[in-house]
Amino acid sequence: MELFLARIFDGFSNGATYGLIALALVIIYKATTLINFAQGEMAMFGAFVVLVLATERGLPMWLAVVVGMLISAAAGALIERVLIRPFDPSDHLPLVIITLGLFLVFGALAGIIWRFDPRGFPHLFPAGNAITVGVATLTWYTVCVTITMLAVVGGLTLLLKKTKIGLAFRAVSSNLESAELSGIRVGPTLQFGWALAAAVGTLGASIYVANPIFQLEPSVMARVLIFSAAAAALGGLDSLGGAIIGGLIIGMVQSIMVQYVGFIPNELGLAAAVFVLMVVLLFKPSGLFGTKSVERV
Amino acid sequence: MTDATVTPASDAPRGTPLLDVKALRGGYGPIQVLHGLDFHVHEGEVVVILGANGAGKTTTLRAVSGMIETTGSVELRGEQLVGKGPADIVRRGLKHVPQGRGTFPELTVEDNLRVGAFVRKDKEVEADMAKWFEIYPVLHERRNQRAGSLSGGEQQMLAVSRALMSRPEMVLLDEPSLGLAPIIVKDLFDRFRQINRETGTTMLIVEQNAQLALGIANRGYVLETGEISVEGPADALIHDDAIRKAYLGV
Numbered sequence: 001m002e003l004f005l006a007r008i009f010d011g012f013s014n015g016a017t018y019g020l021i022a023l024a025l026v027i028i029y030k031a032t033t034l035i036n037f038a039q040g041e042m043a044m045f046g047a048f049v050v051l052v053l054a055t056e057r058g059l060p061m062w063l064a065v066v067v068g069m070l071i072s073a074a075a076g077a078l079i080e081r082v083l084i085r086p087f088d089p090s091d092h093l094p095l096v097i098i099t100l101g102l103f104l105v106f107g108a109l110a111g112i113i114w115r116f117d118p119r120g121f122p123h124l125f126p127a128g129n130a131i132t133v134g135v136a137t138l139t140w141y142t143v144c145v146t147i148t149m150l151a152v153v154g155g156l157t158l159l160l161k162k163t164k165i166g167l168a169f170r171a172v173s174s175n176l177e178s179a180e181l182s183g184i185r186v187g188p189t190l191q192f193g194w195a196l197a198a199a200v201g202t203l204g205a206s207i208y209v210a211n212p213i214f215q216l217e218p219s220v221m222a223r224v225l226i227f228s229a230a231a232a233a234l235g236g237l238d239s240l241g242g243a244i245i246g247g248l249i250i251g252m253v254q255s256i257m258v259q260y261v262g263f264i265p266n267e268l269g270l271a272a273a274v275f276v277l278m279v280v281l282l283f284k285p286s287g288l289f290g291t292k293s294v295e296r297v
Numbered sequence: 298m299t300d301a302t303v304t305p306a307s308d309a310p311r312g313t314p315l316l317d318v319k320a321l322r323g324g325y326g327p328i329q330v331l332h333g334l335d336f337h338v339h340e341g342e343v344v345v346i347l348g349a350n351g352a353g354k355t356t357t358l359r360a361v362s363g364m365i366e367t368t369g370s371v372e373l374r375g376e377q378l379v380g381k382g383p384a385d386i387v388r389r390g391l392k393h394v395p396q397g398r399g400t401f402p403e404l405t406v407e408d409n410l411r412v413g414a415f416v417r418k419d420k421e422v423e424a425d426m427a428k429w430f431e432i433y434p435v436l437h438e439r440r441n442q443r444a445g446s447l448s449g450g451e452q453q454m455l456a457v458s459r460a461l462m463s464r465p466e467m468v469l470l471d472e473p474s475l476g477l478a479p480i481i482v483k484d485l486f487d488r489f490r491q492i493n494r495e496t497g498t499t500m501l502i503v504e505q506n507a508q509l510a511l512g513i514a515n516r517g518y519v520l521e522t523g524e525i526s527v528e529g530p531a532d533a534l535i536h537d538d539a540i541r542k543a544y545l546g547v
Contacts, residue, residue: 175402181395
């Protein structure tokens, strides 16, 4: 039982990060029905920026994260303007190739600038354990990650539901042509989505590598992106809450399967999570919380 | 909001039209659909463009509202619209309700109306919404439902309300009768007439349902393969033998 609890706690801390990156994926998917394959690498790059701000510029850690998120948002907006907007939004193939290109570019750039050796990332949350039940320990890290994740999803929900730019964003994702005919400028609205996603991604990656058991290196987010994409799909791809729940489920499955399903070696934990996704989508094709595209005419 | 702006059902010569379209050409990529259209709409008028499937009715509206590449001249109150994007054109008071009603299916009924008022900066948006809820109580009942779950007729009510939430000077309506039961269509056109009378909103309606559209229109045009073939007062068109044969099925 205690072991089970320990596994649940583990799953929670990873799952929360998957959820945050999944949120970033969902934001862009909602706007453009496009999966940004570079989201993880952009987030990794953002985490490096945070590291530089904190260690070389001497900013307090929380401020470094906030400034890093702002820089990422600006970069996300720039990428949308220069690389995404010139292309027809309804033709996905060129856009997918662009995001794959960005995936490679950010990976390579980070390697060139910061080398490929793993680096320790400063603590973002208090160290130590909040609760200890036998061998199961709930760390402050897990508690803080969970709170942050809930705050982010709450903040995003308010932003989308209660502000004018949020309304524009939802209108564009629901019916692009009709949004344009209502006077909404589609380009800047999508740009807002890219900026938002980049900022959330940087927060997610910073939190992930702030986990004492991980380090920051250019390839750190590649695995995370796969889990996050699975989490986003599980949650329905266009649901913010779904992304978070999907992230937590994938995190739990990963951690519990490896512990209890003996014939699955550790290395296959990744595949196991994706297998769960497959089974769920088989029975619920639009994910757990996705919008079914049923519409009366 | 007075009756003074209501126009007589005649084509009497008047000042500069509100919307003046000249030598309008446009299409999709290499395919040209419109081969030089001339038409105009005066302030307060209801004008209908009739035409068979594929005549270019929808394309005409898309060209006017800046949705496709266009050449020629489209002037709204003397201001050239060709070359401007749809978001700029709607800000100038010309509102296009596209075919299929332009519903935002994932948004609630209320949010659909708010999007309609997106370009407005004044404080009366909520009051206008209350007004439309009074006109269409069913929208009020379903204000928190996703608009995609409304019936076709309810979505058309929503489309009309949403369009007028922007307080446009002129609306372009693309086949509002499409897919609706005859009784609902009748009610809808009565509503158009009432809105035109009460608010003076100018209307350009593209329709296949000639009988009803001409019934509320001041003037009409007939579009055939991208060109205007006939034009005249609605009364004259409704009694024109060729039109009766082609569009009224008599």
